[in-house]
Amino acid sequence: MATALFYLFGAGALFSAANVVFRRQAVPAAIWLVTCFFFLAGEFLLLGFPFLAAIQIMVYVGAIMVLFLFVIMLLDLQAHQPIQSQFRHSIGGALALVLVALAFVAASGGQALEAENQPAAPEISALVEALFTRYLLPFEVTSVVLVAAIVGALTLGRSPGGSDHPAKS
C-alpha cells in the first residue's frame, strides 16, 4: 500500500513538474508547481517526516507560491505574453535530462541508491534541539543571509527616479 502510494505520488510530482516546464502561461505553470509541492509533501509523509511535509506545504505552497502568483499578477503576464521558448533550448534541456538520468543509473549500478545509515524520523523537539544547539551558528548566519537579501531586494527595487531619491544625471 505504502509503496503503491509512493510511486503514485512520485508519478504525480513528475507529471506536475513537467507541466510547470511545458505550460506556456505563467499562472497555470505556477499552479502546477503548487500541485508538485503537494505530491512531494505526500512523499515526505510516507517516508515518515510529517513535520517536513507540513513545513513544505506551509512555507512553499502557503508563502512562496502565493508570493509568486502575486508577482505574476502584478506584472500582468498571464494572457498576453505566452512564455517563448526556442527549439535549440529544448534540445539542450533534453540532452541535459538524458545525461543526468544516465549518470544516476550509472551511480546506482541499476539499483536504488540506499542511504547507509538511514536517519530515524526525528521528533520535532529533537529537531528544535539540533537547531538551537548543534546548528546554532548556521541558524544565526541564516539571519544575516536574510538581511542581505532584504537589503538587496530593496536596493534593486528602488526606482532611480523615485521621490525619495532624485534621479541623477
Add this chain to the structure above:
Amino acid sequence: MPELTYFEHLSYILPEVAVTLGLCLVLCWEMFSRRQDRTAEARRARGMETGILSLGFLAIAGVLLLIRFSWNPATVFGMVEVDRFGTMFKLFITSAVAVVIGFDLMDRRAQDDGRSETYFLLLTAVLGSYFLVSSYNFLLIYLGLETLGLASYALSGMHKRGRASAEAALKYVVYGALASGIMLFGASLLYGLSGTLQVDEMAGHIVTAVREGRSVQVALPTLLILVGFGFKLSFFPFHWWAPDVYEGVPTPIATFLAVGSKGVALAAFLRVLAMAFAGIMVFDDPSVGILNEPTPFLANLGGTLAIISAATMLVGNLAALRQTNLKRLLAYSSIAHAGYIMMGVAVLKPSGFEAATLYTFIYYFMNLGAFGMVLYFANQTGSEDIGSLKGMGYSHPWAGVATIVFLASLTGLPPTAGFAGKWILMMEAWDGGLGWLALWTGLMSVVSLFFYFRIAKMLFLRQADQEIAVVRTPILSGMLVVLAVFSVVFLYFDPLLDLAKTGINDLFY
C-alpha cells in the same frame, strides 16, 4: 580539548563578530544621520562616512585575524575550523574588500546614492566568505556561499546602467541560483551516502565507496558540487556570466568579483577536496608514511580537473584577444587565470594545492592592480575603452609604469611575481604527470602576451588624439605603485610560499 562554553566558542570567531557588528552599524548609519539635507555634498559626505566606518571595522577584523594567526588550530561550534589556512584567506578577503572600498571611494563616476548599501553588501560578503573558507560542514559552506552570492547578485544589479547591465545581473542571479541548487543536490547525495554533513566524517565513507568499486556514487555528487564552485571560480563551462557582469558593474565591484569572491571560493574548494579525498590521494604523508595506491577514481577526477583547466585557459585567452572594453578583457583574463590556478588543483596533491594557493596570492596583487588601472584611467578619460588609453603613459608616468608591471605579471614574464607563480604551477603539473598541461600553459601565456601587450602599446607607443587635462588622484596612484612593487617583490616568493605551505599543512595533517 575540554568542553568550551558558548562565549569561549564565540571568542574564536571574534573577527566574524566584528564584521557583523560593522555591517549592522553601516546599515543603520544612514538611517540615524538622515538629515533632510539632500544636496550633493551632504550625500557624498554620508557615503564617505559609511565607507570609512566599513574600513574601520575591516581593520579591526584584520587585526583580530592577525592575532589569531599564531593560535593553534581549533574547531568551534562543531563545524568551524579556526586554522591558519582559513585565517590566511580571511585576511585575503578582508584586505581585498578594503581595497575595493578604497577604489569605490575614489571612483569619480560612482553614484552617491546607495553607497552605504554597497558597503553593507560588501561587508556581508566578507562575513559569508569567513564562514565559507573555514567551515567543513556542508550546511555552513552552503550558507557562506549563499551569503557571498546574494551580496554579489545585489551588488551587480543595484547600479542601473541600462538594459545590458540589468540583463547581465539577471543572468548572474539565475545561473547562480541554478549552480547553487545543483551543488546542494550533490551535497545531499553525499549526505545520503554517509548520513552526515561533516566533510571529515564523509571522507571515511568516500574512501570505502571508492575502494569497494562504488566510485560512481562518489563521482556524481563530486561533479555536482564542482558546478557550484565552478560557477564562483568562473571556470569553463560555467564562465559565461563573468564578462557581461564585469562590464555592467562599476569597476570596484568587478574587482571584488574577480579577486575576492574567486579567492575564497578557491579556498573552500581546496578545503573540501583535501578533507574529502585525502584518504585516497597519492602523496607521501610524513605523519603516516603510507603511500596510497592510485585509484582510477582519483585519476579520473584529476583528469577532469586538468581538462577543465586547459579548456578554461583556452576560452579565456582566445576570447580576450578580441575585446576592446578593458573590463571585458580583464574578465576573460581572470577566467584564464582561474584555468592556471586549476592546474595546481588538478594535481590533487598537497604540493599542487600549495602552488595554487601561492598563485592565488600573486593573482590578488596583480589583478587588484589591473582593475585599479582601469579605474585610474577611467577617472581620467571617462571611458573604459582600450582606445581611450592612447598616449596616456606619458602624461601619467607612475600609473603607466605600474600598469606595465601588472601586465607583465599577468602574462607571466620575468622579473615579476606572475612569472614565479606560473613557473611553480607548471613545475607541479609536470611532476604530477600533467606535462601536457604545463606545455599548454606555456602556449597560452604566449597567446595572452598579445592582448596584454595591446594595452601597453596603447599607453606608450601611440600618440594621444587630444590633450586631456590630468586629474590628480595621489591616493589611487599610490595604491597602484604599492601593488606594482608587490607584484615585483614577490618574484622572491619564498615567504609567500611558506605561508601557502603552512596553510595547506593545516588542511592535510
